[in-house]
Amino acid sequence: MTVSISSYLMVALILFCVGLYGALTKRNAVVVLISIELMLNAVNINLVAFSKFGLHPGVAGQIFTLFTMTVAAAEVAVGLAILIALYRNKATVNVDEMDQMKR
Amino acid sequence: MSGEFIAFFILSLLTIGGAVFMISFTRVVHMVISLGVTFISIAGLFVLLGAEFVGVSQILVYSGAISILMLFGIMLTKHDAKDEGAGPSWKNRFALVFVAIVFGLIFWGIQNTPWAEPTQPVPSAVSNAKEIGIEVFTKYVIPFELLSVLLLVSLVGAIIMAKKEEDKP
Numbered sequence: 339m340t341v342s343i344s345s346y347l348m349v350a351l352i353l354f355c356v357g358l359y360g361a362l363t364k365r366n367a368v369v370v371l372i373s374i375e376l377m378l379n380a381v382n383i384n385l386v387a388f389s390k391f392g393l394h395p396g397v398a399g400q401i402f403t404l405f406t407m408t409v410a411a412a413e414v415a416v417g418l419a420i421l422i423a424l425y426r427n428k429a430t431v432n433v434d435e436m437d438q439m440k441r
Numbered sequence: 442m443s444g445e446f447i448a449f450f451i452l453s454l455l456t457i458g459g460a461v462f463m464i465s466f467t468r469v470v471h472m473v474i475s476l477g478v479t480f481i482s483i484a485g486l487f488v489l490l491g492a493e494f495v496g497v498s499q500i501l502v503y504s505g506a507i508s509i510l511m512l513f514g515i516m517l518t519k520h521d522a523k524d525e526g527a528g529p530s531w532k533n534r535f536a537l538v539f540v541a542i543v544f545g546l547i548f549w550g551i552q553n554t555p556w557a558e559p560t561q562p563v564p565s566a567v568s569n570a571k572e573i574g575i576e577v578f579t580k581y582v583i584p585f586e587l588l589s590v591l592l593l594v595s596l597v598g599a600i601i602m603a604k605k606e607e608d609k610p
Contacts, residue, residue: 340445341445341446341489342556344551345453346486349456349457353456353457353460356457356461356463356464358540359536363536364464366469368518372463372472372473376460376476379479379483382483386486386487386490386495389492391556392557397569397576401576401577403492404494407498407499408592409588409591411506411592412592412595414510416595418511418599418603419602420602
């Protein structure tokens with residue numbers, strides 16, 4: 339019994355949906371960033387699975403995964419920097435209270 | 442029941458279990474710890490898929506750097522940060538329904554797509570890391586250089602953003 343591609347896609351889908359639910363419902367901004375990381379990881383699993391099981395197996399999917407990882411690391415660094423600057427000015431990490439641009 | 446199947450089962454169980462615990466914990470520090478479990482099991486899945494280099498980078502970047510960065514973010518904002526529940530319950534339920542619809546649609550798509558039969562992978566002469574290195578520095582050299590620019594920009598941007606603003610005279 340060997341593992342097919344749809345098993346990997348299902349794991350990635352569940353991970354993506356958990357991340358999406360967390361990003362939509364959590365109120366702590368750090369937790370929202372963590373959930374976005376989960377969603378990006380689900381995409382990475384898909385890319386690596388298709389680089390093995392796809393129509394043209396090759397190393398391109400793994401290289402794309404490395405690029406995605408780099409972009410995710412940059413994103414989380416800038417996101418946390420924005421969060422710290424916001425915390426210094428407003429003393430909150432609750433996303434419901436971040437409405438300066440709405441007023 | 443092959444070894445590959447057992448390893449896949451355990452790793453995917455740990456991945457999804459870590460993610461679900463991450464959502465259900467209330468203390469943010471516990472969330473980051475279960476996130477580490479998820480990241481390490483995803484690295485195991487990558488190794489299972491024959492992508493050793495990506496798996497090692499996953500451990501280095503995600504469970505090494507990003508988890509610690511998240512911990513720093515928690516320590517610098519609120520020490521005993523608790524996630525004060527989710528928002529109003531109607532909003533919560535709406536999000537749940539939306540996620541369920543997305544899940545159903547993609548599930549239907551996965552089950553109804555005729556995937557190609559898994560071809561026997563051609564055993565390559567060079568190792569996985571060497572193969573990736575050759576491809577990155579020949580075919581993908583321009584995206585690679587652009588990524589270095591992106592990293593530099595985000596480094597400078599993060600420092601400027603988090604720096605204390607000086608009092609202007």
